[in-house]
Amino acid sequence: MQHLAAAKIDYKKELNAEQYAVVSGGDGPCLVLAGAGSGKTRTIVYRVAYLIEHGVRPEEILLLTFTNKAAAEMMSRIAELTGGDSHARFARGQSPWGGTFHSIANRILRAYGTQIGFTPNFTILDQEDSRDLVKACIRELGYDNKTRRFPSASVIQSVLSYARNAMRPLDETVERKHPGLSKTLEEIGRVAELYMRKKRQANAMDFDDMLEHLSELLTREPMIRAALSRRFRYVLVDEYQDTNRLQAAIVRQLASHHNNVLVVGDDAQSIYSFRAAEIRNILDFSRDFPGAKTFRLETNYRSTPEILNLANEVIAKNTEQFPKELRSVRPPAVKPMVAPAASTGREAEYVADRIAELLESGVPAKEIAVLFRAAHHSQALEFELMKRNLAYDYRGGIRFFERAHVKDALALLRVSANIVDEAAWLRLLRIQTGIGDVSAAKVFGLIRAEGSLAKVIQAPIEMAVSNKAAAGWRDLRALLEDAVAAEGRAASLVRAVLDSAYVEYLENEYPDARERLDDLEELARFAEGYEAVGDFLAEIALDDAKASGRNAGKINGVVLSTIHQAKGLEWEAVFIIHLNDAGFPNRRAAAEDGGLEEERRLFYVAVTRAKKHLTLSYPATVARDSFELAGPSMFLEEIDQSSLDRSLVDGAAGGTDDWPVYEEPAIQAGDEFAAIAKRMKNVRK
């Protein structure tokens, strides 16, 4: 039995005054500027609980988040907070709608997609599928002849994607992001058109389509817009600073009836402009939603005053922002440390030493993180940690569902769910020996004419292609026969792959075939939980965790992560490495419009991840073709040096009092490392 008395929440007691104001007064359009570590998630969770307690039905609430993982976490906290009763109710489908824009779009489009010409079994194309399809378009249009240079499929895919998310015309986007491509603008436009047609024919949507089609649906179908916007009495959006223009348009449409739209975010943490995030969404919210209330959460529960001083100082240098100052509630501890080193190798040794000390003093490994601007900045450190046998977890890398062999197997599921899924067919065909781009395109043309898998098997396809390609086709056909026998059961389809010539292919091709086969076994087990192939595939396509492979979310060691991936996380001790003028700010990013401010925000995000220990280090040389001297990052120079303690890693030969300059002997040490690292790199794959 649930005791209802306990379910009653004492909001005033459990929230601070800033948070309580939002939770109790969040009707109408609201902008919540939530600083790092200010209890943002808590505030959203309590707000939803508050609404439910005040009679709003859970299913009238829409919660849009940056990742599905974040949505799941909030949902379970909401269920917990509103009493065990909600668990049961939520399970019966009367829960708030929560998820990313893409997953919510998916839910809506499965229901209403027929209105814009899609059947509910539409396929979702990930970035790779999308690129493959663009490649097919380029080939079909004859733009890939060797006599003339033409932009690659991935470049075109990325420029198209950016233009659509930013809601900008293609020519303007090309001009701004890839001015070198302007002379092929017309051809790129034709590729874009054909790509669109192909997706329609394939009953497929890429990630951008999901947003665009939803927005279109809401614009063109007043009845549907009315139905949905009436349904969602309360719309809440998390991480609003990283939404793009298309997403903001969707928010406006979904909230158009009740106008109860509460967005939470921190303009100082907007770091996704490279994929069209629009910081103006949050900066101009009050203009977009007249009469909007603004709330501020500025009490920081995470970091020491020393760290917040530094953070405040850093972000004050930006101009395009809401001025803000985070206040710490923690007792003073130690100043952040800055550590110049002679080379990447010496920097790595220094960081490894400090990590060892922290571990020694009882800080758990999972409370220590090393953050960096670019993935390859961690290379030297990885090498050093490996050498010392210090366990580390590299966040990111290739995700389970993005591994080639997993995608190969999934392609079979896709064609059995959607016979016209061109990207999946091309993938299956290209695996076969003897079938290249040309034969694959030809065979797909024949397959599309058949209409069902059963008919495809009967079709005289080998007559239409070369002998070599015909042999490849016969291998694939054997697999397709098993696929028909699987009758749409996801697990049986995966097992069919494990029972086919594909196994030999893996064994011949890859030294780690055993692990890859294990992955497929795991995929089969995973598939057993699903009735319909379509549900299974949609779930996978939208799953942002996607890490359910070998390193399924378990953290055993020190965390190594890019700053982007560290968003929203916190650690007792944080190292930010490679803070030199050659690495951070990134030169190309800083050259973009507003790019330098975004780089500074990135630095701010990194700094605010730390609870107690913060160490900023950099190598004073970088290994390119030869060795080049590098000074400290401008972000380090901007800081009042009294905010920092310093640790000289190597003896310096000169330079100013603050920033040392190293000479030959110290650099030699780096040289030796670079040689080893280079060898390592070649061995790795």
Place this chain on the structure above:
DNA sequence: GTTTACGCATCCCCG
């Protein structure tokens, strides 16, 4: 002449 496979160099900022 086309198509495919393969070896080699070079290249990556961030999801």
Place this chain on the structure above:
DNA sequence: ATGCGTAAAC
């Protein structure tokens, strides 16, 4: 990992 040049197979 991607792209290019080349050699071999059709």
